[in-house]
Amino acid sequence: MTTSTLDAARDIRPQLEAALADHDEGPLPAEAVEIMQDADLFNLMIPKDAGGLEAPLEECIDVFAEVSHTDGSAGWCLMASCAATGFFGAYGGDDFVAELTSGPHAPIAAGQFAPLGAANPAADGYQISCRYQFGSGINHAQWVGAGLLTAVEEGQNPDYLLALFPKDHATITGNWDVLGLERTASYDYHIDDVFVPEGATFNFFTAPRRRGGPVYDLGVLVLTAAGHAGFAIGVIRRALDELRDKAAGAHKRMAARTTLADSERFVYDLGVLESRFRSAEYWVRDAYGRAEASLNETGELDHTAMIEARQATTFITQEGADIVHKAYLHAGTMGLREGVLNQCFRDIHAGSQHAVVSPSSTEDFGKHLIDTAPNKPAS
Numbered sequence: 001m002t003t004s005t006l007d008a009a010r011d012i013r014p015q016l017e018a019a020l021a022d023h024d025e026g027p028l029p030a031e032a033v034e035i036m037q038d039a040d041l042f043n044l045m046i047p048k049d050a051g052g053l054e055a056p057l058e059e060c061i062d063v064f065a066e067v068s069h070t071d072g073s074a075g076w077c078l079m080a081s082c083a084a085t086g087f088f089g090a091y092g093g094d095d096f097v098a099e100l101t102s103g104p105h106a107p108i109a110a111g112q113f114a115p116l117g118a119a120n121p122a123a124d125g126y127q128i129s130c131r132y133q134f135g136s137g138i139n140h141a142q143w144v145g146a147g148l149l150t151a152v153e154e155g156q157n158p159d160y161l162l163a164l165f166p167k168d169h170a171t172i173t174g175n176w177d178v179l180g181l182e183r184t185a186s187y188d189y190h191i192d193d194v195f196v197p198e199g200a201t202f203n204f205f206t207a208p209r210r211r212g213g214p215v216y217d218l219g220v221l222v223l224t225a226a227g228h229a230g231f232a233i234g235v236i237r238r239a240l241d242e243l244r245d246k247a248a249g250a251h252k253r254m255a256a257r258t259t260l261a262d263s264e265r266f267v268y269d270l271g272v273l274e275s276r277f278r279s280a281e282y283w284v285r286d287a288y289g290r291a292e293a294s295l296n297e298t299g300e301l302d303h304t305a306m307i308e309a310r311q312a313t314t315f316i317t318q319e320g321a322d323i324v325h326k327a328y329l330h331a332g333t334m335g336l337r338e339g340v341l342n343q344c345f346r347d348i349h350a351g352s353q354h355a356v357v358s359p360s361s362t363e364d365f366g367k368h369l370i371d372t373a374p375n376k377p378a379s
Contacts, residue, residue, distance in 0.1 A: 005044060048212065061284065065234035082227060111164075113145055115149045118148065138185065144164070160204040170189045225310045240273060240327060244270065324345050
């Protein structure tokens with residue numbers, strides 16, 4: 001798919017690469033964030049009713065893949081922010097969304113939305129306290145999010161809320177010494193007894209769509225997973241491109257009898273790795289395309305497509321970790337030393353540890369296969 005936003009993501013690649021090359025360590029540099037802001041990429045998933053682009057999911061995946069092909073950390077921070085501002089733009093209260101989108105650029109959000117914090121009901125909102133990890137992009141974000149469970153009487157079930165609030169409400173505590181995705185600066189943070197208005201929260205399970213088209217009915221998990229799919233596509237594609245370019249450049253491993261290009265084993269393996277990647281990518285595009293198309297055409301959720309979309313994201317991420325690992329092994333010390341393939345290896349393995357691509361989605365998919373078996377006996 002080619003769109004003006006995808007063209008913009010492609011056009012900024014030289015600028016983004018230059019900005020990142022000047023900052024080898026630490027969080028994403030401000031220049032890189034500004035380049036993506038000026039290209040309006042952070043507006044990608046915000047509903048049109050809230051001033052955003054409300055791009056189709058395939059376009060979102062393409063843009064995230066393009067930026068992740070340039071740099072995994074930049075793509076990760078972009079997709080994490082876009083998903084968060086997208087679903088808060090769709091489900092948040094009117095006053096809150098007006099504030100969220102009032103700046104000269106699209107808002108940038110970060111945070112962990114697992115239900116780890118406590119929300120105590122207060123007049124027109126909640127007092128919240130929580131401690132979190134993995135605030136990807138929090139260094140440059142203006143808004144920070146949190147997942148919360150409401151305080152209830154014994155015997156009652158709490159509500160699972162997602163909240164978003166200004167970054168100055170959070171205390172950032174660091175702690176990001178990791179294998180890959182270093183420049184996401186996914187720092188720990190905590191919030192201590194901060195008031196959040198009700199309109200800046202929504203119920204994870206029952207949030208009504210207040211803005212935007214049917215795509216937002218897919219919910220938090222599927223919209224978030226689309227971002228992870230784009231990230232994986234971009235990083236895997238970059239690793240395979242790097243390996244192919246080195247082979248075409250007559251790269252020869254130490255003690256090898258031939259160059260990579262003249263090695264029958266390498267040529268065969270490269271064909272297999274590329275085929276595995278393309279197969280996984282096709283499933284991603286097919287599943288998300290069907291999930292969105294069914295909503296647009298019928299207004300009804302296609303639960304099979306939703307389950308498959310989440311599993312397709314998990315599959316391409318975990319499959320991709322193995323593909324890039326095998327590319328790394330073929331590259332020899334070229335992959336060991338600092339460089340593009342080394343970074344792709346570390347980034348895809350770091351991304352493979354996220355909860356969105358954990359075994360739970362595969363278990364859900366397997367259970368769905370059993371539950372929908374055509375010859376399943378009636379219970």
